[in-house]
Amino acid sequence: MGIYLNPTNEGFWTAVRSEIYVDKTGLISCTNRYLNTEQKYFWVSRPRRFGKSMALKMLAAYYSCGCDSRELFAGLKIEENQSFSEYLNRFDVIWLNMQQFVIRAKEQELIEYLERVVLEDIRETYEELLPEDIVNLAVALEKVYAKTGKQFIFLVDEWDCVMRERQDSGALQKQYLDFLRNLLKDQPYVALAYMTGILPVKKYGQHSALNMFWEYSMTDQAFLEEYTGFTDTEVRELCKRFSMDYTETESWYDGYQFAEFRHVYNPKSVVEAMLRRRFSNYWTSTETYDALKIYMDMDFDGLRADIVRMLGGERVRVNTRSFQNDMCTFKTKDDVLTLLIHLGYLGYDSMEREAFIPNKEIREEFENAMSVPERRTAGSDEMKTNYPAGWLSDIGFVVIFANYQGKWVYSWHKRRGSFEHPGGHVEQGETAMEAARRELYEETGITDCDMMPLWDYEQRWGDGVGKNNGRVFYAKVRSLGKMPESEMSHIELFESVPENYTYNSAEEARDLERIESMLQAFA
Structure with a gap:
């Protein structure tokens, strides 16, 4: 057990024993299905408070050979899957929370710092294989794999914080993407890579810097729809359990939709409403009105007029393909609207390619932002x-x-x-x-x-x-x-x-x- 190599199952254990836990372990059957295939690269982007970190804790608890999680998963959905025992606690897992690295390291030393501290952790397990002169993480993992045949599962949280918090440093962003590509692409030691963040894969022009990844975002979650937020069935069960009005819950927190699951709820806000026994604006209080207003002030091609239309109940057609998957490269109003979709401020109908205000919670924030005059x-x-x-x-x-x-x-x-x-x-x-x-x-x-x-x-x-x-x-x-x-x-x-x-x-x-x-x- 280490900090970065083979974390324990404590994070998921805390979640399971909480007053509200919604079983999303079926996600593991999806990752098991694609272990050691061309589809083993998962890039999952969702808004804040949509369960990204929770999913990583669950995957770490399941795959990490640094713990025994059989009892922890007893009675959960994945236990019924035929692949459950085959991969349970069978892999070396490397967990990287990029937010922590950005906070702890100087900008010019970020990648060097990351490689150094992760290698220190790995050496505690594979000391005899990794002499001190090996300072490159990819080289170290290649050597471990060559000598032992052991593969690794990579779990990367907040992958995009470098893009969000270092917007003015193009050199660092490129260095970071090059590091990820060298670490993960075409490497035999990779059994699975699962990365999460708010933004999809960063693009340069029309090309992704990490094109081996399969993207699952708010514009298309594919077979991960059921594990993105709470489903209608799950919310109905919670409303019954906590004696909360279902119709009011739907009005406040529903509105996100995908191809198959047409009613997806903001999980953070639903949990808050159930536990507090009160309907209110919970999720956006963790975001900020100011962040929303900044993007609204980009009045590309009548952006504000489109927002007014959506506040009136209309939908607006959006071309999501030109968005560069960052928070500073905007060329059209479609780019801004696409970012708002990824941030969770807008719902998106992928079949009709239309954006809309998803629920009462978000509507309040738009109305507040629209009403503020010049200072x-x-x-x-x-x-x-x-x-x-x-x-x-x-x-x-x-x-x-x-x-x-x-x-x-x-x-x-x-x-x-x-x-x-x-x-x-x-x-x-x-x-x-x-x-x-x-x-x-x-x-x-x-x-x-x-x-x-x-x-x-x-x-x-x-x-x-x-x-x-x-x-x-x-x-x-x-x-x-x-x-x-x-x-x-x-x-x-x-x-x-x-x-x-x-x-x-x-x-x-x-x-x-x-x-x-x-x-x-x-x-």
Whole structure:
């Protein structure tokens, strides 16, 4: 038993003994069916809270030779399948939670860090086969397979967090995809690879970087439909058990549909409603209104008008094929609508190729996002309009919201006698990102950080006579540095807006809340 090699069955054991557990072990019969075949590569994308990590815990408990799970699966559906005993706890399992690696490693060292810590774990089992000079994970597994004939099952959770949280680092994304391809493609030691995330396989142009995978997404789950969310039969049983109104449950949480299973429910929200005995908006509280509004503000070809139509009960035809499977490459409104389908904000009828608002829970979020007006700066004639990052050109100003150990970094302006965020003008020849990194250093001394763009804004004043475009960045700071001489005297850390803040405190508080919600949504 290890951290990455052959995890225990504790995660699935906790799920099974919970007050509400819906048996989805039939999924194992699907993965057993495709072990050591061309179809052994599973790429499963679903919205948050749709059971992705739960499925991996179940697969780890079943396949891992680091535990004995026969008793744990007793009485569950998979026990009746003829393949149950054949593969139960028979494989070396490698579990990779990419979210943890992204948090723990510096950007430029992510793959190196991953290989190092996973190899350390594997060496504890195969020490005699793996000398210290082997530092490549694929090479190590090839050697183990050549000497022992043992194959591995790969379970990768949050595969796409690199794409979501490192949107500004194309080099890292390419390195990451190359690493996965080298580790998994055409390797005899791979018995099964099962990867989960919110987004399908990343594309470059019309081609997938990992074309050996079979995709199962919210636009087509194929034979995994039954294991995506709760089915109508499962929800009816829960409503009966907890004495909850079925019709109301359907109105709030139904609406996702596939070719065979036409009524699929948000599992997280159904569980919350049953346990709390109250119908409310549960799932989207784990997401964020701000994330939704950012995409709505991309008013490609009348996107907002289409959303209004869907709020009125209509459906909108969507071409999902051009979507590049990331959260920043948008060329048409179809790309934005397709992303909203993958995020769970829209339902999708694959036979009619139409999108729609799935239920009351999601409808509330769209209505809230549609109702928010432009923000006028208090006490002035300034009007500020926010847009998705990358939407505006000619960025002339950057603002950096830097966070260190859970607190916000503010600089004290000598002349103004107040706190403000680092930021300033984009110099000639600079990109907005280069300007943000320069300003952050000049006004705080910080260089050791990960930085990502959050949104663009257009600021107008004098009835539109004056205008400038800016970009807001978020910096996750790993360590503080020595401040250079500048108009700032020192920095201080705050959990909320400081009393002596240069600009509008109410607007600042809203921005902090918005950023924290966005980070939670993409975590």
